[in-house]
Amino acid sequence: MKIASLTMLAALLLPADLAGQELRASFTAGVGTYRMQSLKTYIEIINESLPFSPELVDAFPPSLWYSAEVAVIRGDFSWGLAVSYNSTGSRVSLKDYSGEYLSDRMLSSISPGFTAGYLLPPLAERITLTPGAMLGVTFSTMKVDETLVADEEYIDDYHEDFGAFGLYGGPSLRLAWAVTPAVSLELQTGYILTYGIARFKPKKERDSWSGSYEIHPDWNGLRCGLSLCIAFR
Amino acid sequence: MNHLRLITGVILLLFAVSCEYEPKGVSERSLQPPGEAPELITLELDLPLDNDTAILPYRHIWYHFESPGHEINWIRWYIDASMGETVRSDEGFFELPNFSQPDGWHNLRLEVFISSGTGSLADSLEMEGTVVSVGQWVVKTLGTQYKKVTPSSKDGFLRLRWPPAGDEQPEYTVSYMNQEIGKTTASEFIVKEYVGQGGRFAVSYIDSRDGSTVYYGYVELPEENYVSWQADRNNNYYVSLNKLPYYSAVDTIVLVMSDFRNGYLILDQTTDPGQSSFTLPDSLFGAQMKIWMVVVPKYKDASYNADYKYTSPFATPRIDVSVGYPSPAFSEFFHTGPGEFVYHGWLPGKSTDQDYILRYSLLHDSIVDYAGKPSSDPVTSGTWFRNPSVSADGSWYTARIPFSQSAVVGSADNLSGYRIADLTAVTSYSYITPMPVSNTGIGIVISNTEWHLYDFRNDVVVASRYEAAVTESQGISADGGYIYFRTYHELRLFSWHNGIINSEHVLSRGESPFYDFFAFFPEEPEMAAGWDASSGTFYKIRCSDLSTQNSFPVPEEMILDIDFYGSMILSYSRKTLVVRSLDDGTLLRSIPVSIINPGTGMLRLCGGSIFYNNGLRYFL
Numbered sequence: 079m080k081i082a083s084l085t086m087l088a089a090l091l092l093p094a095d096l097a098g099q100e101l102r103a104s105f106t107a108g109v110g111t112y113r114m115q116s117l118k119t120y121i122e123i124i125n126e127s128l129p130f131s132p133e134l135v136d137a138f139p140p141s142l143w144y145s146a147e148v149a150v151i152r153g154d155f156s157w158g159l160a161v162s163y164n165s166t167g168s169r170v171s172l173k174d175y176s177g178e179y180l181s182d183r184m185l186s187s188i189s190p191g192f193t194a195g196y197l198l199p200p201l202a203e204r205i206t207l208t209p210g211a212m213l214g215v216t217f218s219t220m221k222v223d224e225t226l227v228a229d230e231e232y233i234d235d236y237h238e239d240f241g242a243f244g245l246y247g248g249p250s251l252r253l254a255w256a257v258t259p260a261v262s263l264e265l266q267t268g269y270i271l272t273y274g275i276a277r278f279k280p281k282k283e284r285d286s287w288s289g290s291y292e293i294h295p296d297w298n299g300l301r302c303g304l305s306l307c308i309a310f311r
Numbered sequence: 312m313n314h315l316r317l318i319t320g321v322i323l324l325l326f327a328v329s330c331e332y333e334p335k336g337v338s339e340r341s342l343q344p345p346g347e348a349p350e351l352i353t354l355e356l357d358l359p360l361d362n363d364t365a366i367l368p369y370r371h372i373w374y375h376f377e378s379p380g381h382e383i384n385w386i387r388w389y390i391d392a393s394m395g396e397t398v399r400s401d402e403g404f405f406e407l408p409n410f411s412q413p414d415g416w417h418n419l420r421l422e423v424f425i426s427s428g429t430g431s432l433a434d435s436l437e438m439e440g441t442v443v444s445v446g447q448w449v450v451k452t453l454g455t456q457y458k459k460v461t462p463s464s465k466d467g468f469l470r471l472r473w474p475p476a477g478d479e480q481p482e483y484t485v486s487y488m489n490q491e492i493g494k495t496t497a498s499e500f501i502v503k504e505y506v507g508q509g510g511r512f513a514v515s516y517i518d519s520r521d522g523s524t525v526y527y528g529y530v531e532l533p534e535e536n537y538v539s540w541q542a543d544r545n546n547n548y549y550v551s552l553n554k555l556p557y558y559s560a561v562d563t564i565v566l567v568m569s570d571f572r573n574g575y576l577i578l579d580q581t582t583d584p585g586q587s588s589f590t591l592p593d594s595l596f597g598a599q600m601k602i603w604m605v606v607v608p609k610y611k612d613a614s615y616n617a618d619y620k621y622t623s624p625f626a627t628p629r630i631d632v633s634v635g636y637p638s639p640a641f642s643e644f645f646h647t648g649p650g651e652f653v654y655h656g657w658l659p660g661k662s663t664d665q666d667y668i669l670r671y672s673l674l675h676d677s678i679v680d681y682a683g684k685p686s687s688d689p690v691t692s693g694t695w696f697r698n699p700s701v702s703a704d705g706s707w708y709t710a711r712i713p714f715s716q717s718a719v720v721g722s723a724d725n726l727s728g729y730r731i732a733d734l735t736a737v738t739s740y741s742y743i744t745p746m747p748v749s750n751t752g753i754g755i756v757i758s759n760t761e762w763h764l765y766d767f768r769n770d771v772v773v774a775s776r777y778e779a780a781v782t783e784s785q786g787i788s789a790d791g792g793y794i795y796f797r798t799y800h801e802l803r804l805f806s807w808h809n810g811i812i813n814s815e816h817v818l819s820r821g822e823s824p825f826y827d828f829f830a831f832f833p834e835e836p837e838m839a840a841g842w843d844a845s846s847g848t849f850y851k852i853r854c855s856d857l858s859t860q861n862s863f864p865v866p867e868e869m870i871l872d873i874d875f876y877g878s879m880i881l882s883y884s885r886k887t888l889v890v891r892s893l894d895d896g897t898l899l900r901s902i903p904v905s906i907i908n909p910g911t912g913m914l915r916l917c918g919g920s921i922f923y924n925n926g927l928r929y930f931l
Contacts, residue, residue, distance in 0.1 A: 135336035176433035
């Protein structure tokens, strides 16, 4: 999380020193959906292999995401650098008088990348619409916590951190309202497509580990958010 | 502007740190914990539940367990405390390992795990259930080569089972004694025609790849039906059949005995396969029989022939039966009191090569003392106690030692404490006759040309008669005062008083009465019992003057014995044993028997029982 924060600060602060350029910095927070099909299938397989029948009680729900971006405005186009943070997860649970089974997966990603946008003519005074696209890389982590207690005896107590690398890209659309000449608010929406180059592997034994299943981070999904934009002239 | 950058950056940082996904929710179920311990039912097991020792033909053990309302998760066995295989099925077989000592005994323990059935997490993990110990056995495998086919009894029929030949079950052909009896695509076959007569069953199938016949497995079944014999003290005689393993296949059980005229004779029969015993009439007492049973199958194949001979495939092995309650077999029998007798015979469980003098207690129903020849005696076999005699109260007994002029002299109170008396002076080497002895130790010793009264207490001759003792039987009274010699034609009675032998009476056949049976009363030395066959009259007579003290009819063909202590006479007439009172001849019992013309000494009466010398006893 520290790395993610520093990366976003760098993306925010470093371009601001460029003198004589028209820059725009934006900070976005919103809600994203996450497909995570590979993990859902994996969890289903695992559940079916267990001698009991646990339930997937939390299956990668929509959750908050954050993004920071700096962009240069030249003519009708904007060119920028952005970094975003997403997190989601799952829980498999079963509990009765004899014990409890819990299997939590907490996923997060840091995704630095490039953005490009086309500045359409203002729709109205102070209102503009900007279609765009983004492209970058994503560093995913998955933290697994699994415990099984039966008859007051720990049968399983498993904790492991996994990591994976991938690419992402997708279209976006921004509807901006200029509060002042330097400050504006934007409604932003887009769809993220990820391509997992590498599957999840444990961080500790990354080279020697070989799992039975290919599990790729699958951050595909809709992103909607509200941005605060500051222009530097 | 710098302030705005700083504030925006801080807000963004806080967002990133604090808003990470946290999993939520719990799936909780409400279940009832397990209740009472489940019940285990053994439907089938190739191990005896009522015995802790088992001899297994081979190492395969089939089983089938059931627990109502519960699931059986696994069975597990241990050999000599080492855990063996865990089999996750409630029905099937497991295979014991090859033992390093195949002839040795091993400890086998069998456990069954029954799930609680609650469906809880612990139940799913087999942590919540009951481990039931089915039993522990000391087992030994015979090392019989397992030919895949296993026999067992199911619902009273023979069931043959075998492991599947492959993933795809072929159609198996089942044969009995090389004749096809059925086909099946399952791994088992019920043989309804089989009643336990033994034989070879084989299983084969056609190989679908090349059409060849695969002889898959077989089993050789031994004959499983056996007849046994038992008698009780109420003169009931039972012929029993073992518990039929394939009772549902049985139509009739027929009890058969051998008959020299017809080959066999049907004694009884039943259609109830649960009836395992037949009762023979007590009139068969004394009979020597060969008996067997024929187990007639309910489902007969085309080759079945109604045949009750012992050679029938459905006949049990024959057994030889002497009808009566088992008792000591004897060659000579001597009354020594109301509740015991001494006899000359053989020691139970020992070879009949050596003879013994034995004392039998009716109170204990057992042999209480016995004596055999000295271990140093070089004679290896044959009768050692020749012509034994026992005094009326058992205080003295004598017997000649073969190939010598010596005699055994002892007391029934301590049979083995006998001594060897040298009778060279009064006997000949080859002339060996019984030496009746009185309670005082005075006995009769007969040689070729004379006879003596011999004091066995002091080893001296106390009186002699220098005349041949022509006799078939002889006796001396309990006090030694009277002696008799009897042949078919004549009865000579002597007295011995003051060291002198006097001839008292000579009775010849043709006189009346003439005593075809003659014996001294043991507790009344002056008195003798005589029976005249021609008139069928019993007399109690005084020896001194032959006066009759008492007489009554005993009209039977012969008197077999008198139990003076029990005051009863045993007589015989036309396959009937008759027991009368010694006091007045009252008929006490008339017992039809299967004994024809019993010889002298074959049937004796003592302590309320009739003893047959071939080892049978009849309780009055």
